[in-house]
Amino acid sequence: MADNSHNKADYQSIDVASSPDRVSFAKPCTSVDPTTQPEELQQQGTTVTDMFIENASSDKSETNQDDTDMKSFLTPDQTVVDLNHCRIQRIEGCEILENVESLGLRNNLIKKLENLERLTSLRELELYDNQITKIENLDSLVNLEILDLSFNRITQIENLNNLVNLKKLYLINNRISKIENLDNLVNLETLELGSNKIRVIENLDCLKNLHSLFLGKNKITRLQNLDKLENLKLFSIQSNRLTKIEGLDELKNLEEIYVSHNGIEKIENLTNNINLQNLDISNNRIERLENIGHLINLLELWANDNKISSWKDLEILKNFPKLETVYFERNPIANDPMYRKKIVLLAPHLKQIDALLCKN
Known part of the structure; x- marks a missing residue:
């Protein structure tokens, strides 16, 4: 299964229009490419997909249910299994999957994590x-890298202590109220906790290798307890209850920060974040474009839907030789009939202003 990247235009746990998150598309019920199927099935031109279609279309009176028996699609030599959107209710039959490295069970009806103890290669x-x-x-899933x-x-975040090789953990849209029990995940690179009920940023000190942290659409009121995340490159915390940018002084490797849809009134406390490339401060209460002149590596600046009214403040755009994209729409300055022309004069190297590309 391919890893899904986090791009600003992708689906996100926060706000579809303005923040990055994990994309997950439901795929049909399939498994492995045909070369990994049993030889007799390959000769007959039959795959697990064919078996599913045949079973699904058989007389339902034989099973008295519409739900799918997972065991009927599994063979010992499979390394990749995708059984997505199959109405599977229970994980079972996995003991034969001695070589499986990737198991996909998205969009099903599974209520319990069970019968996975033999999948040590997963x-x-x-x-x-x-x-x-x-x-x-x-x-027993000690080799697991993506969950x-x-x-x-x-x-609750719990029972992950043995997953010391885990690199990516996605827990979007659950009912989690506390960040906890992550101390053993020392190799974790991506942590996605968007759309939960978290109120406090805490218990992250052991995640020294964390590159990407997603906390959008929670109930967080303060940026804190981030000092130990010295390798963090992407921090997304849109749609929370922040009123101030703070607590980022030690994040010197930070390249992307997304704080849109909060209650922030001032751009401040970014002095040490000189490697920032993408800064999203849109949908806040910011009146002035200030305290960012030192961010000479900026590629994208999203400041739309604020209260910026001074063209003098926008002269700061001259400081950013690498800047390619800016968003200032739905600010008072955007009401100026010469809005786009004035921005181009300030930053002639721009490739995009708001949603429109600039003419060369």
């Missing part, structure tokens, strides 16, 4: 959009 496990209420029974339990009913 590197990627995706259970996006099910009905799981608890993280459990993963202790996606987004869009479930999980209330």
Whole structure:
């Protein structure tokens, strides 16, 4: 299964129009490419997909249900299994998957994590959009690198201590109220906790290798306890309850920060973040474009939907030789009939202003 990148235009757990997040598309119920199917099935031109279609179209009186038996699609030599959107209710039959490295069970009806203990070669496990209420029974998956339990009913981060090789953890849109029990995940690079009920940033000190942290659409009121994340490059915390930019002094490797849809009134405390390339401060209460003149590596500046009214403030754009994209729409300055022309005069190297490309 391909890893999904986080781009500003992609789906996000925060705000579809203005912040980055993980994209997850439901795929048909499939498995492995045909070359990994049993030889007799290859000769017959049959794949797991064919088997699913045949089973699904058979007389339902034989099973008395519309839901799918997972075991009927599994064979011992599979390394990649995708059983997405198949109405599977229970994880079962996995004991034969001795070589499986990637298991996809998105968009099903699974309520419990179980019967996975034999999958010691598993590197990627995706259970996006099910009905799981608890993280459990993963202790033997010591080689797991990617775990996606987004869009479930999980209330607590727990039982992950053995997953020391985990690099990416996705828990978007659950019912989690506290960041906890992550101390053993020392190799974690991406942590996605968007769309939960988190109020405080805490318990992240051990995540020295974390590159990307997503906390959008929670109930966080303050930027704090981030000092130890010295390798963090991307920090997304849109749609929270922030009123101030603070607590970022030690994040000297930060390249992207997304703080849109908060209650921030002033741009400040970015003195040490000289490697910033993307700065998203849109949809706040900011009146002045200030305290960013030192950010000479900026590529994108999103400041739309604020209260910026002074053209003198925009002269700061001259400081950014690498700047390619700016958004200032729905600010008072955007009401000026010469709005676009004035911006081009200030920054002739721009490639895009708001949603429109600049003419060369």
